[in-house]
Amino acid sequence: MNRDTLVTELKGIGEKTGKLFEKLGIRTVEDLLQNYPKDYDDFREPMPISQVVPGEVCAVYGVVAGIPNEKKVRSLHILNMTVMDASGSMQLTFFNMPFLKKVLKRGGYYVFRGTVQARGASRIMEQARFYALDEYRKLTGYMSPRYSLTRGLTSQAIQKALRQVFATYAYEPEWYGEDFLCRYDLLPYRDAINRIHFPKDREEMTQARRRLVFDEFFTFLYLMRQNKDFSQGLKNRYQMFETADTVRFLEQLPFPLTRAQKKVWQEIKDDLGSSHCMNRLVQGDVGSGKTILAVLALLMAAANGYQGAMMAPTEVLAMQHYETISAYTKRYGLVFRPVLLVGSLSASEKREAYARMASGKANLVIGTQALIQEKAIYHSLALVVTDEQHRFGVKQREHLSGKGESPHILVMSATPIPRTLAIILYGDLHISVVDELPSGRLPIKNCVVNTAYRPKAYRFIAGQVAQGRQVYVICPQVEEGDLEDLENVTDYTDKLRSALPEQIQVAYLHGKMRPGEKNRIMEEFAAHSIDVLVSTTVIEVGINVPNATVMMVENAERFGLAQLHQLRGRVGRGQHQSYCIFVDTRDNPDTRKRLEILNHSNDGFHIASEDLKLRGPGDLFGIRQSGAFSFRMGDVYTDAGLLKLAADAAETLFREDPALLLPQNQPLRKYLESKAANQVDFRSI
Ligand code: ADP
Numbered sequence: 001m002n003r004d005t006l007v008t009e010l011k012g013i014g015e016k017t018g019k020l021f022e023k024l025g026i027r028t029v030e031d032l033l034q035n036y037p038k039d040y041d042d043f044r045e046p047m048p049i050s051q052v053v054p055g056e057v058c059a060v061y062g063v064v065a066g067i068p069n070e071k072k073v074r075s076l077h078i079l080n081m082t083v084m085d086a087s088g089s090m091q092l093t094f095f096n097m098p099f100l101k102k103v104l105k106r107g108g109y110y111v112f113r114g115t116v117q118a119r120g121a122s123r124i125m126e127q128a129r130f131y132a133l134d135e136y137r138k139l140t141g142y143m144s145p146r147y148s149l150t151r152g153l154t155s156q157a158i159q160k161a162l163r164q165v166f167a168t169y170a171y172e173p174e175w176y177g178e179d180f181l182c183r184y185d186l187l188p189y190r191d192a193i194n195r196i197h198f199p200k201d202r203e204e205m206t207q208a209r210r211r212l213v214f215d216e217f218f219t220f221l222y223l224m225r226q227n228k229d230f231s232q233g234l235k236n237r238y239q240m241f242e243t244a245d246t247v248r249f250l251e252q253l254p255f256p257l258t259r260a261q262k263k264v265w266q267e268i269k270d271d272l273g274s275s276h277c278m279n280r281l282v283q284g285d286v287g288s289g290k291t292i293l294a295v296l297a298l299l300m301a302a303a304n305g306y307q308g309a310m311m312a313p314t315e316v317l318a319m320q321h322y323e324t325i326s327a328y329t330k331r332y333g334l335v336f337r338p339v340l341l342v343g344s345l346s347a348s349e350k351r352e353a354y355a356r357m358a359s360g361k362a363n364l365v366i367g368t369q370a371l372i373q374e375k376a377i378y379h380s381l382a383l384v385v386t387d388e389q390h391r392f393g394v395k396q397r398e399h400l401s402g403k404g405e406s407p408h409i410l411v412m413s414a415t416p417i418p419r420t421l422a423i424i425l426y427g428d429l430h431i432s433v434v435d436e437l438p439s440g441r442l443p444i445k446n447c448v449v450n451t452a453y454r455p456k457a458y459r460f461i462a463g464q465v466a467q468g469r470q471v472y473v474i475c476p477q478v479e480e481g482d483l484e485d486l487e488n489v490t491d492y493t494d495k496l497r498s499a500l501p502e503q504i505q506v507a508y509l510h511g512k513m514r515p516g517e518k519n520r521i522m523e524e525f526a527a528h529s530i531d532v533l534v535s536t537t538v539i540e541v542g543i544n545v546p547n548a549t550v551m552m553v554e555n556a557e558r559f560g561l562a563q564l565h566q567l568r569g570r571v572g573r574g575q576h577q578s579y580c581i582f583v584d585t586r587d588n589p590d591t592r593k594r595l596e597i598l599n600h601s602n603d604g605f606h607i608a609s610e611d612l613k614l615r616g617p618g619d620l621f622g623i624r625q626s627g628a629f630s631f632r633m634g635d636v637y638t639d640a641g642l643l644k645l646a647a648d649a650a651e652t653l654f655r656e657d658p659a660l661l662l663p664q665n666q667p668l669r670k671y672l673e674s675k676a677a678n679q680v681d682f683r684s685i
């Protein structure tokens, strides 16, 4: 068995189970190995019931006492029982498991294990797992991995598959030499992959994780280092000169550029006119005005007779850029001949767009990933701007140009990241920072509230709409979920429609809608035929409707702070005072503390670093920053030390053996080549 073996070839995994594995993105043995646990269960000795700690996973050993009590709340069946030991008693609650009243016998002794909650002075364990004492004893002494699951597939099933793999797996030779492992204090891969799934204790798990995270960082940084040498050696084939077009456009704009925008615009102009190809990242907090810089660069390309392309991560955002730039073109008589290219266009519309790109009739192409796919042939592509997401590897750069000549690249990002980390992670790009918001913006007023505040919030929303403003409301899910008590877009929309005055137009938006439908809703919201938009986080990045002044986030405790900051960035984009209401439905001290950070700061950079402090290095599998740096396990913030170590290692290797020719580096060369070949089209920033 090797890493390409399909999981359906394992014993006990038929077609049906194979489908479930596939739902989790697991097709091959390699996928299975890389499906790291999201947490571990530590099976400790049972404790006396009187000593259980609310909020923690505890195990107790006791007798089932009293008569079970059943009730039904909507579609939810609730079963309550009591467990007792010499020190006291506690309630057990099970959801949708009516059969348990027969399984758990009154007077029977069991170990119950689960998260304990406090209700006043009493303690409750919900959805406890239960074991016979000798069965439980077998589990103590090692950590049991827990995985992300899908209905019908348990962690046990995944563990079983893994044990099979480990018994017969043909490991590739270790790709780092003895010296290397020793120098950077790393476990051999074979041990690391075993122990990440089945560690004896935290210490083993931490060591295993260290090796695997190092691999992720090292591979990324090494390939980036190659990319840097490649792209910084590229000559500028499309030298551009400033024309009257950009100067006139700037004069006509209703606002002057900020000092920071002026500085970055100068840096971009210098690149475009220099002897080398541009490879630049523009970093700036939400609302700092990055789009206008992209438009200026694209205008310079068009005025010099070239084509430009602008790529956005979502159709909604691509459409918005298209609308904005088309409006500028009309209003200020710009030389753009723009065309839109997104997945939801009809086949004939796409053909038409491709034809205009290939003939050069269009000198600006705006779209999603579709615009760099095979069929997309350009006439004279000289500049590619990517908004909020992508960075290009060597292969994509080659791919991008029809004639084998690389265009200039400008990447825009709002990911707040400390300078020391940025230098490592964006080592292949030059960095410009827009470190100032346009003047005259009123700081957003924030509040963190509990659910009791809702009626007041709705009155406030109605008031803002009456003044001509618009509102976003964010819910974490699309439809009603199974057990979890989270707000959902569908029901919330109905709720708002009845809570708000009749004339207020409420609509909803979520990721499961067809792209055309989403675009239509966004256009209507931008055109102000919708007042209140209830949405999932699909509107998180980039959307710009300056007339929107209220952002209300339900179940705010469920989101990462960076994500909430991005969401908040959708308001406060115009001259009106804006407001952000974070509804903390849990209302406990920990969630409150996190949300208070947002309450007191509108600065993305500050928020990211405070979030980091709260999470701390102990939080091994911490919340992923939204969309940022898609490493499987490594977290650039909490693993910053390891990131620096991997950067040193990559740099040292480059110095010592740039082409990886030394005999001891052959396994590593093979490994890195396989990674480069399998590299997904785009590495997310
Ligand atoms: P982001 O950096 O988040 O992409 P945008 O480029 O979408 O921000 O800009 C946000 C809003 O600020 C837009 O409505 C834009 O027209 C406006 N804007 C940009 N630059 C300035 C400026 N110098 N003065 C005033 N408003 C500006």
Ligand code: MG
Binding pocket: 290, 291, 387, 542
């Ligand atoms: Mg933007």
